Every structure is written in structure tokens, then in C-alpha cells.
Amino acid sequence: MVQVFQESTQPIERFSLPESPSNLQSAPVIIRTALQEATTALNTAGVENAAANAEWLMAEVLGCPRPELPLHWSETLEATQIQRWQSLVDGRVDRIPLQHLLGTAEFCGLAFEINSSVLAPRPETELLAEAAWAVAAIKEESVVLDIGTGSGCLAVSVAVHAEETTIHALDISNAAINVARANAERHGVAERIIFHEGDARVALPGTCLFDVIVSNPPYIPSAEIESLQIEVRDHDPRLALDGGLDGLEFYRSLAVSCLSRLRSDGRLLLEVGDGQGEVVADLITAQGGRVLEILPDLNNIERIVVASSDNS
Numbered sequence: 674m675v676q677v678f679q680e681s682t683q684p685i686e687r688f689s690l691p692e693s694p695s696n697l698q699s700a701p702v703i704i705r706t707a708l709q710e711a712t713t714a715l716n717t718a719g720v721e722n723a724a725a726n727a728e729w730l731m732a733e734v735l736g737c738p739r740p741e742l743p744l745h746w747s748e749t750l751e752a753t754q755i756q757r758w759q760s761l762v763d764g765r766v767d768r769i770p771l772q773h774l775l776g777t778a779e780f781c782g783l784a785f786e787i788n789s790s791v792l793a794p795r796p797e798t799e800l801l802a803e804a805a806w807a808v809a810a811i812k813e814e815s816v817v818l819d820i821g822t823g824s825g826c827l828a829v830s831v832a833v834h835a836e837e838t839t840i841h842a843l844d845i846s847n848a849a850i851n852v853a854r855a856n857a858e859r860h861g862v863a864e865r866i867i868f869h870e871g872d873a874r875v876a877l878p879g880t881c882l883f884d885v886i887v888s889n890p891p892y893i894p895s896a897e898i899e900s901l902q903i904e905v906r907d908h909d910p911r912l913a914l915d916g917g918l919d920g921l922e923f924y925r926s927l928a929v930s931c932l933s934r935l936r937s938d939g940r941l942l943l944e945v946g947d948g949q950g951e952v953v954a955d956l957i958t959a960q961g962g963r964v965l966e967i968l969p970d971l972n973n974i975e976r977i978v979v980a981s982s983d984n985s
């Protein structure tokens with residue numbers, strides 16, 4: 674979910690373009706040059722993939738798909754575009770995450786609204802979504818619980834891909850639920866997602882049994898948060914990161930609460946941090962659950978623990 678990042682020791686240079694309106698008119702900003710200068714500024718600020726980041730921001734300013742940028746290289750920016758460009762590049766130099774600046778993130782081929790209240794969905798979590806909708810789609814009218822829904826990326830993509838499902842989406846953050854609800858409406862699945870605000874460590878919603886319980890809980894050990902990439906440390910909600918002293922606080926709680934809420938053929942699907950797979954599997958086994966498999970992500974890191982409540 675998060676990458677540890679070596680902070681750049683280079684001084685951060687501000688990105689600068691002509692500031693006064695008269696300068697804006699007299700100094701044309703050629704798109705190719707603006708991209709080159711922004712790439713240099715982002716590199717200096719320690720932004721990974723600086724050139725690609727600059728291109729994403731320019732595509733946003735021009736309102737065109739990123740692959741079409743070369744068609745515009747020799748064109749100049751208009752005054753309002755210069756202001757928008759300057760503010761976006763400044764934000765990225767300040768290490769505001771790209772998705773927060775763009776206001777959207779792509780997940781499983783769907784565009785999700787993102788703001789500072791929610792974690793921008795990570796690519797490795799797409800595996801969790803795919804595993805969840807694959808199980809949910811086996812049965813007609815599956816009932817799914819998404820714990821820590823955040824942007825709603827898991828709940829919404831499962832709802833889109835498993836069309837007969839009903840989904841309960843829980844988060845402790847009211848602001849996150851508002852974002853998730855907006856995303857559910859955006860993708861036309863709001864009628865099948867029931868949102869619950871509450872603390873998953875205290876109670877899970879309702880009393881029904883679920884066919885699928887899916888969660889990407891906070892799993893960073895508290896003391897490691899300070900050493901995370903600046904984008905994550907300073908701009909992602911701490912609520913979405915902090916997994917307690919050893920990062921396992923939520924898994925301990927979920928191992929107890931989730932197994933008793935699964936149907937006998939139901940599945941618990943948990944995303945885990947690097948190196949947490951076996952210990953989370955042990956926590957589930959210790960509560961009488963049966964760990965069926967631990968799926969690796971594309972980097973071959975154990976990422977998803979799949980379990981059932983039936984240990985017979």
C-alpha cells in the first residue's frame with residue numbers, strides 16, 4: 674500500500690513562471706519548455722517519475738489525454754492555463770500526491786473521486802477487488818462487507834463487476850463515507866451499497882452473515898509512519914495508515930469479529946503489508962478460521978490472505 678522513500682537531500686527549488694499579468698502576456702509559455710522546467714523542479718523536489726508527473730499535470734491543464742501531449746508541444750499556454758499549471762506544479766513540488774491534485778484516481782478501470790479525507794487507491798489493491806468480485810459473482814445476490822471503505826474503491830468495483838450483490842461499506846470517517854457515496858453514485862451502484870459509519874474494532878454492521886468480507890485495513894506500524902514517502906506521511910489520512918504498535922491491531926480485531934459473520938461457504942479477504950502474510954494467517958487460524966491461500970501481488974509480495982470460517 675505504501676512505499677518507503679529515501680528523502681532527497683537536495684534543496685527544494687520553487688517552480689517559477691512569470692508572475693504578473695503583464696509578464697503572462699509578454700512571455701509566452703511553450704508547452705514543451707514548461708514540461709521540461711517542471712520535470713527539473715519535480716526531480717529536485719524528490720518526486721519519483723518527475724517527467725510522467727509533469728505530463729499528467731499538463732494533460733489536466735490542457736484537458737487532453739496524456740498520450741496526446743506531443744501534439745501540443747509547440748503550442749503556448751493561455752494566461753488562465755499558466756496559473757492553473759503553476760499552482761499544480763507548486764502543489765506537486767510540495768509533495769501533494771498526484772491523485773489529490775487531479776482529484777481522481779483510476780482503480781480497476783474506473784475513475785474515483787479522491788480528496789485528502791481518503792487514501793488514493795493503490796494498484797496492489799486491485800488484486801483484492803478482483804478476488805472479491807470473483808467470489809461474490811459465484812452466487813446470485815451475494816452480500817458483501819467492505820471494512821474501511823475509504824474512497825469506496827473496493828465496494829464500488831465489486832458492485833460494478835458482481836451485479837447482483839448487495840454491499841455494506843463501513844468506515845470510521847464520515848468524510849470518507851461522503852467520498853465513497855459520491856463514487857457509488859458516479860458509477861451508478863449507490864442503490865446497492867449501504868454505508869455505515871462506525872468503528873470496526875467495536876462492532877460490524879447489522880447481524881446478517883456475509884458471503885464476502887473484504888478489507889484493506891490500516892497496517893503500518895505507528896513508529897514507521899514518520900519514515901514513509903512524504904506524499905503518504907503528510908497527505909494521506911493517518912486513519913488510513915496507522916495499524917497500531919506492530920501494524921497488526923486491525924487484523925487481531927478482524928480475526929475475531931469477521932469469522933463469526935461469514936456464511937459457511939463465505940470468504941474473508943484481507944490485504945496485508947509486506948511481511949505480514951504469515952502472521953495474519955496465524956491470527957486467523959488461532960481464532961478457528963481456515964486460511965485457504967495467500968496470494969502474491971505483481972511484485973511477488975504476499976498481499977492477500979484468503980480465509981473461511983470453516984476449519985473442519
Ligand SMILES: C[S@@+](CC[C@H](N)C(=O)[O-])C[C@H]1O[C@@H](n2cnc3c(N)ncnc32)[C@H](O)[C@@H]1O
Nearest residue numbers: 794821822823844845846872873889890912913
Ligand atoms: C488503508 S485505508 C483503505 C481504503 C480503501 N478501502 C482502499 O483500499 O483504498 C483504511 C480505511 O479504514 C478506515 N478506518 C480506520 N480505522 C477504522 C476503524 N476503526 N473502523 C472502520 N474504519 C476504519 C480509514 O478511514 C480508511 O478509510
